Amino acid sequence: MTTSIILDVDTGVDDALAILTAALSPQIELVACTTTWGNVDVDTAARNTAYVLTMAGRTDVPVARGAEGPSNGAPATFSTGVHGEDGQGGQADTSFVPTLTAESAPELIIRLSHERPGELHLVAVGPLTNVADALAADPTLPERIREVTIMGGNFLAPGNITPAAEANIWHDPEAAQRVVEAGWACTFVGLDVTMRDMLEEHHLSELAAGGEIGRYCARILDAYYDFYRGETGRRCAGNHDALAVGVAAGLATATLAPVVPIEIDTTVGPNRGRTTADLRGIHNAWPVVAGARHRAVLATEPGFTERMTRLLAGA
């Protein structure tokens, strides 16, 4: 069983791992990468995306440029304190010139959905601006997309960029709400799980002892681990984006993923950007909730990060 994925990225350290995982896993057909703003500006994201695909020998994967900032027209703010100014922890090849598609990210998503209706999994691991733009351009998109998996949100876990919100959703809550309102079922892989099956020191060592790709991953993770030391007290990292790819492709198993009502908080209050889910079913073994269609992944079987490390180190 191969999963055919369009991967929407704001590359980013953990995005690079997700792209490489998708590019190198035999169980995944990486159909395209669409790039967006978020961790870094969209041009930096596009360059980093094309760079890691080239390193993986996957120049066949088209890379499209997408949104420059949030849907509401506010200035874009980036997470360069986490990912570095270059998005790769200071390790990017800033002289690399990416080859990008003539089509924009939303245009590419829409065309591919027409060429392969019902086949493609859309995996979005950055702010949801591109996906919302694609929906605005073609509201029939959900009819042709097989599945949507989003790295985003926090349900029973705290936020990261604010006490209440996870960074991808917080960066563009209005876009996220439009994605949630569209006529498809989204699987949210959020901080409840990405801060569990984490990247630890031994993963870094294994990557550093690997081939070119593994060593690159170890280099870009170095500063990322330092950031997480501030959050957790030890050198480690959330394996956010790759876990979303893993769940989408069945490489990671969701052991608890109730289908629940989800609404994005688009207020300007303390919960702006919170992926607000109705989790009251926790008291009653998660009964079916009428009208609910989105899945909140609350637990995954440990081991994905271990297997991903082996894949990337051995590539």
Next chain:
Amino acid sequence: MTTSIILDVDTGVDDALAILTAALSPQIELVACTTTWGNVDVDTAARNTAYVLTMAGRTDVPVARGAEGPSNGAPATFSTGVHGEDGQGGQADTSFVPTLTAESAPELIIRLSHERPGELHLVAVGPLTNVADALAADPTLPERIREVTIMGGNFLAPGNITPAAEANIWHDPEAAQRVVEAGWACTFVGLDVTMRDMLEEHHLSELAAGGEIGRYCARILDAYYDFYRGETGRRCAGNHDALAVGVAAGLATATLAPVVPIEIDTTVGPNRGRTTADLRGIHNAWPVVAGARHRAVLATEPGFTERMTRLLAGA
């Protein structure tokens, strides 16, 4: 060590248990009950409060009438679907005429705080309208109150009255935010713990086999258990308000209660009324957070509900 408590209640089934626990525990001096709207209207709350105090032989405890509705002037909405129209699951003595203080609830709180500065624990288990009104009338109140314990909020647990919010805070978020902003430290005993050490069938049986007070508790709990069957799939009940009294008086032990920044969501969005706490310290063994002063109780040692049942059944 006796804890001297002013108990602010919107009586309510679980409020009745909290009042009786405070009235009958040798470790607690119940100084006064102030009543508010919430589970029921304030007059019904005042009547039920005075009734259970009379049943416990505690007509010495003054009962004051307080707020009729939320701070923002919106119409009051009550939780009669949970507590019954009479607030006692259909078991109230509706002919009972309570003796109330001439002073309002905020006036009584302020006077007592002057008479016994630094001695009194304010335990609020309803919407925080009375407490906010007392703060508005006398902003120096926090200087004279020893401790504040609030039954309210949900931190890593889902809400109850909405997906995001616990009922007491949701009923008057503006009041709650003023209480949080005042110059005292509040301990929040919320759904993370009150939906854990729950009232189960065997507690009901023990109460029903007890004296007059135990039998009354069993009668009022009957319909309350039915409500919770809808929430949990079994007959049981959250022991919300009494647990707050228990924590305030040291009858229940908080085993995890980090001091964290807390802000009440007063927007009109999906998180209105959410007790928004910064819980990101969970990843790093709860480091000290500069400026934080409120405690979010995330775990208590089981057993309080068992001991409370024994107290009420044996009274």
